[in-house]
Amino acid sequence: MRTSKVMSLEEAIRKSGLKDGMTISFHHHFRGGDKVVNLVVGKLAEMGFKNLHLAASSLSDVHAPLIDHIKNGVITKISTSGLRGELANEISHGLMAEPVVFRSHGGRGSAIASGELHIDVAFLGASSCDELGNASGCPRSENAKSICGSLGYALPDARYADHVVVITDDLVAYPNVPKSISACDVESVVVVDSVGDSSKISSGAIRDSKNPRDILLAQQAAKVIINSGYFKDGFSIQTGTGGASLAAVKFIRESMIEKGIKASFALGGITAHMVKLHEEGLIGRLIDVQSFDKVAAESIARDQMHQEVSSVEYASADHAGSAVHALDIVILSALEVDVNFNVNVLVGSDGIIRGAIGGHPDTAEDSALSIIVCPLLRGRIPCVVPKVTTLITPGKGVDVVVTEYGIAVNPARPEIAERLKEAGLKVVDIHDLAAKASSIIGTPDALPFGDKVVGIVMDRHGKVLDKIYNIVD
């Protein structure tokens, strides 16, 4: 007998058996447009829940209302990949008694799969769902209100959480296939006015740059790739969300056409740029853990060769079959990189949390060639420094750093340095880059850190990598 799982949010919460002190989870596929976290936590506060652990795949500016729920004791612990905006600022100043636990996307997938991060109730937003719980990030009816494409970060939650509530803004007729989340994993379905503003998916970190410096950096990064020894037919590639790394795709495309080289797959957060290359026949498959814009979300909805993967399949260190192990080249950005090639993408040089780990350490460690693209300075803030404020990606996984003042190659990869020099690129010692930055800006005063730990950075293997201390004004 077919029994509808559709009920109100309050009924779904009661049915889940959620108790004070338990762990709830969310995905961040709507990025800056997410409405599910605030809606659900608001309802949990109204129902009197306390002491909950919020385990989101990431959090952004839009989640500032959590500040009140933290002050009122509804949320007392947070696990996430990133924090931005006012919530990040307050937490950096010591808002929470317990430190926030930061994991990479692959690290979070592994922690959920191994049981280290146990989820009691997952609240997963979806752009379409049927009454039994088959859910997708793709629209399936004329009444569709949202689109987020891949639900890759929600898939471990759906599979491993004790109880799964799908929240949708378009209840469609059974069967809602192809599905991302299976009805077999879902206990309840809640219909709301809106799960997210799709127009805000490409907000936050992603920008399409017309900045001449970004374009120069992108050209240099493309030259590094082309001359690295890894640019050959059948190669695979991932790009981050920085302006320069997106612009680099344009230059790589030109070289692929010129040399008749095709890529086997592009991985990770998929953008319109990658969809274009795929549709031109330059990239065979798109392996998509997160659709970074509407074009990517629409592509995954219609194209069989554009496949969704879970964060475990994407970047888990525990699974030999995860896609990062087959990745040749990754272009990443950085807030800071130090003379030992360590990278920080989470904490600003003012000591305030203002970013996300994302798949940075996962892809840097497992790819054959990882390239960090960053300017030497952002205003008066140095990007190449003697020591990173917070360690996110250990230098042993970082091969090349591209700046507008030259390209530094990790001494562990002398063969790459040789190839780049032969191609006429300006290869420099990373210590010289740090010295150049310091000669322009002077020596910064030490940051006013307090002695309270506000964040713990886990590495992708489940060990503590670094601690973030509070900032005192």
Place this chain on the structure above:
Amino acid sequence: MEMKNASAGTLESGDIMVQIAPREEAGLHIELTSSVAAQFGNQIKKVITETLEGLGIDKADVKAVDKGALDCTIRARVTAAAVRATGKDVWK
């Protein structure tokens, strides 16, 4: 030195807006707002002070809003504001 209100610079990233006003009491009074105050506040005040003193100004109210300007930019903006405030062209 005879002085009137004057300013130079913008609020763009990488720039500094410097306003100079006459001051009754002796000394330079600098009010600084900076996006990099924690790391470079002292250095920025030092550059402003040295630039003004180099121009022979030892009595002024200075209001500066900094958006991560480099020292060379700070010196240029402070000098321009000082020239406008005193009418004394230092570039000739």
